[in-house]
Amino acid sequence: DIVMTQSPLSLPVTPGEPASISCRSSQNLLHTNGYNYLDWYLQKPGQSPQLLIYLGSHRASGVPDRFSGSGSGTDFTLEISRVEAEDVGVYYCMQGLQTPFTFGPGTKVDI
Amino acid sequence: EVQLVESGGGLVQPGGSLRLSCAASGFTFSTYWMHWVRQVPGKGLVWISRIKKDGSDTWYADSVKGRFTISRDNAKNTLYLQMNSLRAEDTAVYYCGRDAAGAGPTIDFWGQGTLVTVSS
Numbered sequence: 101d102i103v104m105t106q107s108p109l110s111l112p113v114t115p116g117e118p119a120s121i122s123c124r125s126s127q128n129l130l131h132t133n134g135y136n137y138l139d140w141y142l143q144k145p146g147q148s149p150q151l152l153i154y155l156g157s158h159r160a161s162g163v164p165d166r167f168s169g170s171g172s173g174t175d176f177t178l179e180i181s182r183v184e185a186e187d188v189g190v191y192y193c194m195q196g197l198q199t200p201f202t203f204g205p206g207t208k209v210d211i
Numbered sequence: 212e213v214q215l216v217e218s219g220g221g222l223v224q225p226g227g228s229l230r231l232s233c234a235a236s237g238f239t240f241s242t243y244w245m246h247w248v249r250q251v252p253g254k255g256l257v258w259i260s261r262i263k264k265d266g267s268d269t270w271y272a273d274s275v276k277g278r279f280t281i282s283r284d285n286a287k288n289t290l291y292l293q294m295n296s297l298r299a300e301d302t303a304v305y306y307c308g309r310d311a312a313g314a315g316p317t318i319d320f321w322g323q324g325t326l327v328t329v330s331s
Contacts, residue, residue: 137316
């Protein structure tokens, strides 16, 4: 199975300041079609997960442009340009290259 | 508006069975692959199963293979997860999710989840 790791696991943030989360996979997630099969999800307190970024760098519909994803292969980053209070929650990366699809352990972001 | 509503969770004894349902609305259910993902309260997300849009192919995590069966009824816009031989470690919130139908198995919409508790 592909193992996903994230750092940090806990991230205190300040509104208006940038924030960054790293995600690493044990195998290359670059598909032969040129896409990295890496998604980012946010689970806000008491809610279901919601999609933020898909295929490494594509922002999902309705996601504010302060969120961006980058990286390729085994190293990926989620960046928030200016954190807002509503961004608190747990952020997960997930690899979709092969089953079983696997999630990172999550990064808890709080103010 | 896309909606996914899970039901069927509850308390079951070890070794017992339970069938979860996920009622879909707001989109053409029969044209989307679907997933089940679970989460032990306070812990991380674990993918457990996926099914093709016509039900012709399925995939499972090793932890549930042979015990859980994913299926769907496109006429009823409903996804199912039949869970047999349940264990304490199956206790979790179970989410159904819609596959975004893009290049990868991105889950673009999630249900609110249903809690399954396996305990005597």
